[in-house]
Amino acid sequence: xxxxxxxxxxxxxxxxxxxxxxxxxxxxxxxxxxxxxxxxxxxxxxxxxxxxxxxxxxxxxxxxxxxxxxxxxxxxxxxxxxxxxxxxxxxxxxxxxxxxxxxxxxxxxxxxxxxxxxxxxxxxxxxxxxxxxxxxxxxxxxxxxxxxxxxxxxxxxxxxxxxxxxxxxxxxxxxxxxxxxxxxxxxxxxxxxxxxxxxxxxxxxxxxxx
Amino acid sequence: xxxxxxxxxxxxxxxxxxxxxxxxxxxxxxxxxxxxxxxxxxxxxxxxxxxxxxxxxxxxxxxxxxxxxxxxxxxxxxxxxxxxxxxxxxxxxxxxxxxxxxxxxxxxxxxxxxxxxxxxxxxxxxxxxxxxxxxxxxxxxxxxxxxxxxxxxxxxxxxxxxxxxxxxxxxxxxxxxxxxxxxxxxxxxxxxxxxxxxxxxxxxxxxxxx
DNA sequence: CCCGGCCTCCACCGATCGGTGGAGCCGGCC
DNA sequence: GGCCGGCTCCACCGATCGGTGGAGGCCGGG
Numbered sequence: 001x002x003x004x005x006x007x008x009x010x011x012x013x014x015x016x017x018x019x020x021x022x023x024x025x026x027x028x029x030x031x032x033x034x035x036x037x038x039x040x041x042x043x044x045x046x047x048x049x050x051x052x053x054x055x056x057x058x059x060x061x062x063x064x065x066x067x068x069x070x071x072x073x074x075x076x077x078x079x080x081x082x083x084x085x086x087x088x089x090x091x092x093x094x095x096x097x098x099x100x101x102x103x104x105x106x107x108x109x110x111x112x113x114x115x116x117x118x119x120x121x122x123x124x125x126x127x128x129x130x131x132x133x134x135x136x137x138x139x140x141x142x143x144x145x146x147x148x149x150x151x152x153x154x155x156x157x158x159x160x161x162x163x164x165x166x167x168x169x170x171x172x173x174x175x176x177x178x179x180x181x182x183x184x185x186x187x188x189x190x191x192x193x194x195x196x197x198x199x200x201x202x203x204x205x206x207x208x209x210x
Numbered sequence: 211x212x213x214x215x216x217x218x219x220x221x222x223x224x225x226x227x228x229x230x231x232x233x234x235x236x237x238x239x240x241x242x243x244x245x246x247x248x249x250x251x252x253x254x255x256x257x258x259x260x261x262x263x264x265x266x267x268x269x270x271x272x273x274x275x276x277x278x279x280x281x282x283x284x285x286x287x288x289x290x291x292x293x294x295x296x297x298x299x300x301x302x303x304x305x306x307x308x309x310x311x312x313x314x315x316x317x318x319x320x321x322x323x324x325x326x327x328x329x330x331x332x333x334x335x336x337x338x339x340x341x342x343x344x345x346x347x348x349x350x351x352x353x354x355x356x357x358x359x360x361x362x363x364x365x366x367x368x369x370x371x372x373x374x375x376x377x378x379x380x381x382x383x384x385x386x387x388x389x390x391x392x393x394x395x396x397x398x399x400x401x402x403x404x405x406x407x408x409x410x411x412x413x414x415x416x417x418x419x420x
Numbered sequence: 421c422c423c424g425g426c427c428t429c430c431a432c433c434g435a436t437c438g439g440t441g442g443a444g445c446c447g448g449c450c
Numbered sequence: 451g452g453c454c455g456g457c458t459c460c461a462c463c464g465a466t467c468g469g470t471g472g473a474g475g476c477c478g479g480g
Contacts, residue, residue: 011315012225012228012314012315013228013232013316013317013321014225014228014232014316015222015228015314016228017227017318018222018223018224018227018231019224020231021227021228021230021231022223022227083222083293104222104224104225105223106224107223108223108224108227146455146456146457148456148457148458149456156403157403157407158404158407159400159401159403159404159407161435161437162436163435171458172459174458174459174460174461175457175458175459177437177439178457178459179457180437180438181439182456184438189369190369190438191369191371191466192403192437193366193369193402193403193406194369196403196407197368197418200410200417201417201418207410208407208411356425356426356427357426358427359426371466373466381429382429384428384429384431385427385428387468388427388428388429389427391468391469400469401436401467402467402468
């Protein structure tokens with residue numbers, strides 16, 4: 001029997017090798033591999049596989065953008081396979097057009113089953129992703145900060161005071177406060193420290209490296 | 211030729227499969243696999259492989275503890291293979307007795323070479339890990355907070371005010387401030403928000419989930 | 421035994437923060 | 451054209467924060 005044709009996208013060679021091995025043993029045809037977003041989009045257009053197994057953390061452009069491109073081109077169904085499940089990751093992946101979201105610790109058989117299901121047109125959500133989605137629907141709006149609010153929040157996360165942030169953005173301190181108050185409302189907190197923690201938790205901010 | 215005998219420890223079946231495949235193709239003998247810390251220690255004692263390829267993020271007890279146990283038992287050389295490189299991760303892994311630290315995006319050939327080198331008794335540091343170590347030696351002091359300082363910092367990260375933290379810990383507000391000032395000194399910041407960000411960056415704090 | 425580190429507490433200061441309750445301007449959408 | 455949302459700004463308040471410069475008690479190691 002000939003199974004579905006898939007394209008593997010992951011920046012870890014070892015993971016690609018593992019997927020190739022697991023899928024091949026189950027009769028799934030691996031049409032190609034990509035280690036970054038550009039190659040993923042190019043190969044998806046070229047080979048038009050049934051399913052693209054997409055990691056979200058890639059060097060350069062993110063897997064999210066690649067997913068959107070591939071879906072927009074109608075080149076394949078995209079099944080996200082990644083390590084982390086933050087609210088923001090799951091939601092954005094589905095928004096970007098992914099047909100499913102699985103975590104890398106999914107047992108091999110379920111992974112193969114997921115790929116087949118995705119190829120057959122089904123939506124494939126791992127239990128964690130399903131939970132995130134359900135909670136996102138039940139409870140809150142994903143906050144969606146405005147550009148200015150995000151800039152102010154960045155300043156706060158760097159430890160800047162309101163006057164400092166005002167200087168950097170060339171606006172008044174009162175304006176900084178206004179933005180900040182709206183950020184507090186959206187994140188449902190009432191101080192700057194909690195706001196930064198909440199934003200990090202929701203994936204609205206990343207931790208700096210140096 | 212018969213290569214070194216290794217034990218694979220990773221909670222992702224796909225990664226284990228990938229490693230098994232890559233290593234087998236290079237003549238390395240895979241003596242077993244474990245998906246959690248307990249199994250890792252047990253199998254290491256049982257099989258006494260040349261090298262344990264150890265992921266740090268495992269369900270239950272961490273790979274760090276498993277590493278320390280295996281090293282203490284003299285059961286094998288432990289080569290850490292993980293996704294992230296924070297200062298804290300690298301330093302603690304080496305402290306725990308790991309003979310090397312590689313990232314999962316290491317190309318297959320270098321990974322195999324690393325395993326062979328580790329089996330032969332060498333120290334195996336990926337470029338990122340080497341950089342972290344070098345900078346840690348240069349820039350030194352991992353701050354090392356006291357128990358109380360850590361508790362206060364936790365409160366701050368949860369958005370508590372100094373009076374709140376004082377109540378929770380059953381101490382005076384002045385005491386909270388004293389601890390906090392020392393935390394600021396150690397983390398080289400001068401406000402609570404930056405302290406939380408710095409602590410997160412250094413791995414002294416984790417982000418809560420719910 | 422004494423030293424040092426950790427934990428505890430005090431009083432007081434200026435700066436910053438969070439919050440209130442407004443207001444006007446502009447650009448895009450209906 | 452009208453409306454709405456985002457961005458800007460104002461004055462004023464009480465609470466909190468960060469910092470100063472102390473102090474005493476407790477415990478473990480040299």
